[in-house]
Amino acid sequence: MPNNPLAEIRAGFFAECEELLETLHDSIAALNVEAPDADLINTIFRAVHSIKGGAAAFGYERLVDFAHRYEGVLGGLRTDHSLITESMRLMLMQASDALEDHVESARGATSPPTEGDSILAELQMQLGQVRDQHDQDDFFYQPVALDLSTLGVETAAWQVVFAPQGSLYSNGNEPLFLLRALRTLGATDICCLTEGLDSGLAEFDPMQPALSWRLSLPAEIVEADIREVFEFVDGLCVLTISRQPRPDPWIESATIEVIQPSPEANPAPSPRQKTDTIPIVRVDLERVDRLMNLVGELVINQAMLAQSVADAGIAPNSPVMTGLEAFTKLTREVQDSVMMIRAQPVKPLFLRMSRLVREAAISTGKQIQLITIGEATEVDKTVIERLTDPLTHMIRNAIDHGIEPPAMRLAAGKHACGTITLKAQHRSGRLMIELRDDGAGIDRAKVMRIAISRGLIAGDSPQNENEIDNLLFMPGFSTANSISPLSGRGVGLDVVRLAIHGLGGRVSIQSQPGEGTVFTISLPLTLAVLDGMIVRVADQTLVIPLSSILETAALEPNDVRAIGSGLSVLELRGGFLPLFDLGVELGFRAPIRHDDGGIVLLTRHEDESRSALIVDTIVEQRQVVIKGLHRNYGHIHGISAATILGNGQVALIVDPTDLLSRPPLPPSDMAIAG
Amino acid sequence: MNDIVSPIPQTAHPTHGTETMELLSFRLGADEYCLDIMSVREIRGWSRPTPLPHSAPHLCGVINLRGTVLPVIDLAIRLGLPGVMGDLRNVFIVVCLGDVQTGLLVHSVSDILTVPRAELTPPPEVANYAEQKFVGALAVVDGRMIRMLNLLAILPDPTTEALA
Amino acid sequence: MALTILAVDDSRTIRDLLKLALTREGIVLHMAEDGASALSLLQDLTPDAIISDINMPNLDGFGFIEAVRRQEKFRTVPILVLTTEAAPELRARARAAGATGWIVKPFDTPKLVRALHMVVGRVD
Numbered sequence: 010m011p012n013n014p015l016a017e018i019r020a021g022f023f024a025e026c027e028e029l030l031e032t033l034h035d036s037i038a039a040l041n042v043e044a045p046d047a048d049l050i051n052t053i054f055r056a057v058h059s060i061k062g063g064a065a066a067f068g069y070e071r072l073v074d075f076a077h078r079y080e081g082v083l084g085g086l087r088t089d090h091s092l093i094t095e096s097m098r099l100m101l102m103q104a105s106d107a108l109e110d111h112v113e114s115a116r117g118a119t120s121p122p123t124e125g126d127s128i129l130a131e132l133q134m135q136l137g138q139v140r141d142q143h144d145q146d147d148f149f150y151q152p153v154a155l156d157l158s159t160l161g162v163e164t165a166a167w168q169v170v171f172a173p174q175g176s177l178y179s180n181g182n183e184p185l186f187l188l189r190a191l192r193t194l195g196a197t198d199i200c201c202l203t204e205g206l207d208s209g210l211a212e213f214d215p216m217q218p219a220l221s222w223r224l225s226l227p228a229e230i231v232e233a234d235i236r237e238v239f240e241f242v243d244g245l246c247v248l249t250i251s252r253q254p255r256p257d258p259w260i261e262s263a264t265i266e267v268i269q270p271s272p273e274a275n276p277a278p279s280p281r282q283k284t285d286t287i288p289i290v291r292v293d294l295e296r297v298d299r300l301m302n303l304v305g306e307l308v309i310n311q312a313m314l315a316q317s318v319a320d321a322g323i324a325p326n327s328p329v330m331t332g333l334e335a336f337t338k339l340t341r342e343v344q345d346s347v348m349m350i351r352a353q354p355v356k357p358l359f360l361r362m363s364r365l366v367r368e369a370a371i372s373t374g375k376q377i378q379l380i381t382i383g384e385a386t387e388v389d390k391t392v393i394e395r396l397t398d399p400l401t402h403m404i405r406n407a408i409d410h411g412i413e414p415p416a417m418r419l420a421a422g423k424h425a426c427g428t429i430t431l432k433a434q435h436r437s438g439r440l441m442i443e444l445r446d447d448g449a450g451i452d453r454a455k456v457m458r459i460a461i462s463r464g465l466i467a468g469d470s471p472q473n474e475n476e477i478d479n480l481l482f483m484p485g486f487s488t489a490n491s492i493s494p495l496s497g498r499g500v501g502l503d504v505v506r507l508a509i510h511g512l513g514g515r516v517s518i519q520s521q522p523g524e525g526t527v528f529t530i531s532l533p534l535t536l537a538v539l540d541g542m543i544v545r546v547a548d549q550t551l552v553i554p555l556s557s558i559l560e561t562a563a564l565e566p567n568d569v570r571a572i573g574s575g576l577s578v579l580e581l582r583g584g585f586l587p588l589f590d591l592g593v594e595l596g597f598r599a600p601i602r603h604d605d606g607g608i609v610l611l612t613r614h615e616d617e618s619r620s621a622l623i624v625d626t627i628v629e630q631r632q633v634v635i636k637g638l639h640r641n642y643g644h645i646h647g648i649s650a651a652t653i654l655g656n657g658q659v660a661l662i663v664d665p666t667d668l669l670s671r672p673p674l675p676p677s678d679m680a681i682a683g
Numbered sequence: 684m685n686d687i688v689s690p691i692p693q694t695a696h697p698t699h700g701t702e703t704m705e706l707l708s709f710r711l712g713a714d715e716y717c718l719d720i721m722s723v724r725e726i727r728g729w730s731r732p733t734p735l736p737h738s739a740p741h742l743c744g745v746i747n748l749r750g751t752v753l754p755v756i757d758l759a760i761r762l763g764l765p766g767v768m769g770d771l772r773n774v775f776i777v778v779c780l781g782d783v784q785t786g787l788l789v790h791s792v793s794d795i796l797t798v799p800r801a802e803l804t805p806p807p808e809v810a811n812y813a814e815q816k817f818v819g820a821l822a823v824v825d826g827r828m829i830r831m832l833n834l835l836a837i838l839p840d841p842t843t844e845a846l847a
Numbered sequence: 848m849a850l851t852i853l854a855v856d857d858s859r860t861i862r863d864l865l866k867l868a869l870t871r872e873g874i875v876l877h878m879a880e881d882g883a884s885a886l887s888l889l890q891d892l893t894p895d896a897i898i899s900d901i902n903m904p905n906l907d908g909f910g911f912i913e914a915v916r917r918q919e920k921f922r923t924v925p926i927l928v929l930t931t932e933a934a935p936e937l938r939a940r941a942r943a944a945g946a947t948g949w950i951v952k953p954f955d956t957p958k959l960v961r962a963l964h965m966v967v968g969r970v971d
Contacts, residue, residue, distance in 0.1 A: 014867050022860035051904075055857070058902050063860035065953040179916075181925040181947035186968035193970045238965065241948030306750075549734065595736035636752045638745070645735055651745060651752045659733040659745045659752055 021291065022063045026112045027357065029056040030105065034360055037101050045090040053101075054083040057108065069115040076111070078129050079104055085136040092136055103128050106364055165252040166228050169196075169235065172221035177245035184222065190238045191224060199224040221247075228252070294390075297350055304347045305634035308538055309653070311340045312631050344538060349387070355433045356384040358393050362404055362431060369408045376415050376426040377408060383433040388440050392532055395512055396442070399505040403444050403528050404429065406502070411448030411526055421523065423447065442530040451520040453477045478518045482506045515667060533649070539635050541662065543628040543654075544608070547592035552633055552652055552662045553610065553622075560611040564623060566604050575600070579609065579621040586611070586621045587669070594668055595647060614666040622665065635662065704800055706822065708793040708829055709776065711759045711767065715829045716789075717796065717822065722834055724777045724784060726792055729769050743769065743788055748777065755786035761837055762817055780838050787837075796829075798822050803831065850967060851875045853892060855885040855911065856900040856929060861952070865898070868956040874963075882906025886914055889921065895967045896925040898950070901937065909944040916945035925966035929954065 033056040036049050061076035082104070086093055107125025114121040169191070173184055188199060202221045206213065213219065226235060232250060239248055315333055323329050359381040366379040412418075412427035419425050430445040453474065460466050460480050472480075484503040502518075509516045514532035541552035542561075568580045569588060579588040588609075592598040603623060610622045633652035636659075638645065647668030648661050706717040732744030732755050741760035745752045755775055760766040767773055767788050775786035803820040819833035852874055854865050862878050869876050877892055879885035881903045897915065901908035908928055915921045925947040930937060938949055947966050950959050964970050 018860060018863040018867060021863055025859045055902050055904060059858045059860075062858055062900075062952050066860065066864055068953070176942075178923065180942060180945055181923045181966070183923070183925075183966075183968060186965055186970070189968055190965045190970045241962075241966070244942075302750075596738075597734070597736065636750075638752060645738075647736055651733070653747045653750065653752070657747050658731075659747050661733060661735070 019067055022067065023116050025063065026060055029060050030109050030112065031357065031360060032056050033105050037098060037105060040098055042093050042095050042098055045093055047090065050087050050090060054080065054087055057083060060108065060112065064115065071121040072111045072115045075108060075125055079108060082129060082132045082136060097132060097135060100128050100132050104132065167226035167230060167235065168251050169226060170221065170223045170249040172247040173218040174246050177218060177242050180245065182242050182245065187238055188222065191226065194230055194234060195227045196224045301347055304344050305538060307340060308344055308632050309634055311337060351390050352387040353390050353393060354385045354387055355393055358396060358400065359384045359431060361397060362400060365401060365404055366429060369405065373408060374414070375408065375412055377412055378426055378428055380428060380430045382430065386433040386435060392512055395508065399508040402505050407444065407446040407448065407526065411446040413449050440532040444528040445525060447525040450522040450524055450526055451478050456480055475519070478520050481518060539633050539662065541633045542630050544624040545626045545628060546624045547597035549597055550628065550654065550658065550660045552660050553665065554662065555630065557612050557665045558610050559613050561627065562609050564603055564607040564609045569603065586619055588621045588623065589669060590623045612665040620665070620669050702800055703797050706796045706798055706831060707776070708796055709789045710791050710793060711762070711764060711789055715793065715827060717829050717831050718776070718778065718834065720795065722778045722780060724779050727775045727777055727786065729771055729773045729775065746786060753777065753784055753786050755788055758787040758789050778834060780834050785838055796824055798824065849873050849875050850963070850969065851894045852896050852898060852963065853877045853879065853885060853888060853894040854898040855879045855882060857881055857903045861900070868959065872960055882911030885911060889915065893920065896927065896963055898927050898929055901928055901930045901941065909940055912944040912946055927962060927966065
């Protein structure tokens with residue numbers, strides 16, 4: 010049994026709220042004001058209702074209060090769909106945003122927001138609803154005839170007469186149980202009155218209650234406790250509670266109407282589509298992490314076993330080898346499945362961003378729409394969480410500096426409404442996220458001026474366009490002349506890059522003046538395993554991701570051509586590739602001549618460009634378990650992570666794109682190589 | 684494989700707020716230094732670190748600590764002294780600052796000392812700038828002067844991009 | 848013998864809280880997310896009492912209770928509705944559908960247990 014089950018349920022409540030808020034958002038978005046779908050409105054109502062119910066259980070009063078009023082508005086729409094207008098629908102979106110804020114403030118015990126109240130008030134007004142009176146949560150009933158004249162001696166015992174009526178029995182109430190309950194209160198002298206049967210069996214209707222009971226209760230019993238016993242049958246019986254020293258005849262004071270079934274009783278519900286909810290199991294994240302570590306170890310062990318078996322020279326067709334192959338396949342499958350456990354769609358992240366854009370459009374007075382693509386793309390939970398801040402910064406930048414005010418856009422021949430596109434997809438074993446705006450693009454002249462004035466670059470060093478754009482990632486860089494309401498003091502993109510590097514990823518920027526800017530983020534899909542090529546260079550063992558390697562070949566010294574500034578190219582099948590020595594690039598050795606061989610790896614980078622990378626030897630191809638370095642360090646150029654080899658040594662995992670990121674060779678140098 | 688030379692029991696007497704401190708003393712060359720035992724996690728025999736590219740001289744590289752990749756620094760170089768460099772005779776002191784662990788390469792570990800807090804004195808003004816920054820206090824034990832190191836000054840700020 | 852209760856509520860949080868509160872009392876609790884799946888469960892299960900929410904997808908509380916009451920073996924099983932509404936008209940509707948009683952959310956655990964014990968006649 011967990012130590013604090015209530016805390017666990019509370020955490021589950023907030024998880025449930027997230028799901029409900031997502032449903033809420035989707036349903037409001039899908040609502041067609043011309044032909045509103047009753048089911049959708051019901052779904053919206055139920056989502057708010059459920060949040061309210063759970064919040065009430067934990068005593069989050071402000072949240073309950075807001076949800077209750079929101080629910081009231083939705084109730085009005087439920088009764089009359091025709092009332093809904095497009096502007097109301099947008100207000101419902103805003104109310105949902107405010108509800109989300111209330112949930113967050115309940116979760117973090119911070120002070121609740123106030124903006125939502127005015128939106129609800131506006132909605133209530135438009136729906137012609139009277140503003141809520143303060144709800145009494147009290148369901149104490151009007152007592153039936155209470156004979157006040159007998160109030161005298163406090164020590165007089167209670168007298169209770171109870172006569173079931175109408176549907177008391179058919180609702181599952183059982184007088185016997187009520188009497189038992191009264192007996193625990195100390196009831197005595199219980200007797201059954203049979204006057205109802207006096208009319209004789211001929212007129213006796215067995216379906217109507219005919220018996221009644223009379224009993225006494227000790228004087229010290231509180232009347233409220235007596236009434237509590239009869240709580241559920243109030244209205245289904247004739248009940249007299251009085252203080253009388255002597256039993257009274259059956260009093261004719263009953264004047265309660267038996268409540269008739271209401272005329273608009275619920276008709277049989279129309280058959281609805283079964284909601285396709287995916288069955289879910291909630292698991293402790295710690296357990297998942299432990300499982301992933303174990304699977305990682307399993308992968309290492311399996312690889313080492315395979316190596317030992319191969320080294321022992323066992324015949325390829327032998328049962329051992331076939332068994333081992335099957336084992337390898339199985340391990341891979343287990344590993345793939347486990348990695349997907351932590352994977353989630355990026356949709357919640359996108360929803361957060363779309364809310365950001367909505368609010369930003371209002372506060373900046375610009376017209377902006379956010380298009381999202383690939384919201385079902387799945388990625389590790391941690392990655393999603395840690396992307397929120399960087400993405401937020403980038404979108405704020407796009408809104409502040411990218412998208413122009415409507416008048417300017419029209420003058421430039423664009424739509425008044427700016428578009429920001431957020432796209433996520435898997436590509437070559439990584440998660441690619443693209444943030445594109447169709448705004449003004451980067452003002453390169455301004456960037457250069459600021460960079461020079463801040464001493465970030467020397468005044469006369471030539472920079473190509475891409476280099477200028479990437480200056481924005483340098484610390485302390487902000488082109489904001491004034492403090493914008495959104496970006497505040499212009500949190501720089503250097504913070505963004507730091508966060509992305511912390512995830513083992515990369516971010517780059519491209520821009521076309523007048524047309525817009527694109528941020529491209531590349532992230533590892535999981536933080537767990539990698540197919541790698543183990544190589545040796547300068548007495549060090551390193552790992553290169555297999556997905557980056559196109560070919561391997563022996564290095565032919567004749568194919569190497571030196572071009573200016575210490576750079577070389579490799580001639581390959583009629584073309585030229587930039588050539589690098591991995592040992593030199595990593596600072597493990599000074600440049601050497603490669604007259605006596607070596608291996609060259611043809612590597613592919615994320616922008617599809619190619620390079621040739623020299624190593625000394627190839628050890629093997631293997632799966633390795635990725636161990637993060639970033640916790641302790643920050644970014645090391647050219648290295649994405651580390652792994653632990655079978656012999657216990659740490660080997661670094663190379664990131665060729667990061668290692669060799671440098672501007673493309675200027676055309677003139679290429680000509681010399683010919 | 685290198686086994687742990689000795690783990691430091693974490694249920695060690697809490698030193699915060701008490702009158703005495705427990706200090707782990709160790710040698711760098713001829714000099715003796717010490718660290719507050721509360722920041723020490725374990726002592727590990729030397730193993731060859733995997734070097735990191737383009738790294739600062741005091742950063743030896745990383746080692747495998749029971750499945751975690753642990754950065755290790757040559758404490759002598761960090762303090763501006765001739766480096767330990769490292770071989771099987773030396774040890775790593777694994778320290779923890781916040782939630783970041785680092786290994787400190789030293790020549791050898793000497794002892795665990797119990798020193799009354801009152802007897803720790805602030806370091807004097809010395810010509811060596813490195814000592815100024817890294818030594819938090821001085822302790823005199825059995826007539827020897829032992830410099831107590833200030834881990835905050837020695838270890839990198841985890842938020843900076845590069846280990847400088 | 849332990850009480851067997853069927854609880855129906857589409858909110859996971861409420862289900863968790865009911866489980867926490869009632870299993871402590873030694874009650875055997877079966878749960879369903881909506882009326883339709885609760886009706887399926889009732890094909891093989893004969894609980895001592897049923898607790899049901901009102902606002903649920905597919906089949907709401909009223910429809911569920913009416914469907915239960917139409918079955919001979921459940922004509923008089925005690926049914927309590929769990930609701931945030933204190934509104935009298937909802938209670939009336941619940942009663943008209945055949946509910947025995949009601950508990951207002953946030954439920955007070957001792958009160959819920961007392962109400963359950965009373966409607967099944969197991970008062971001490």
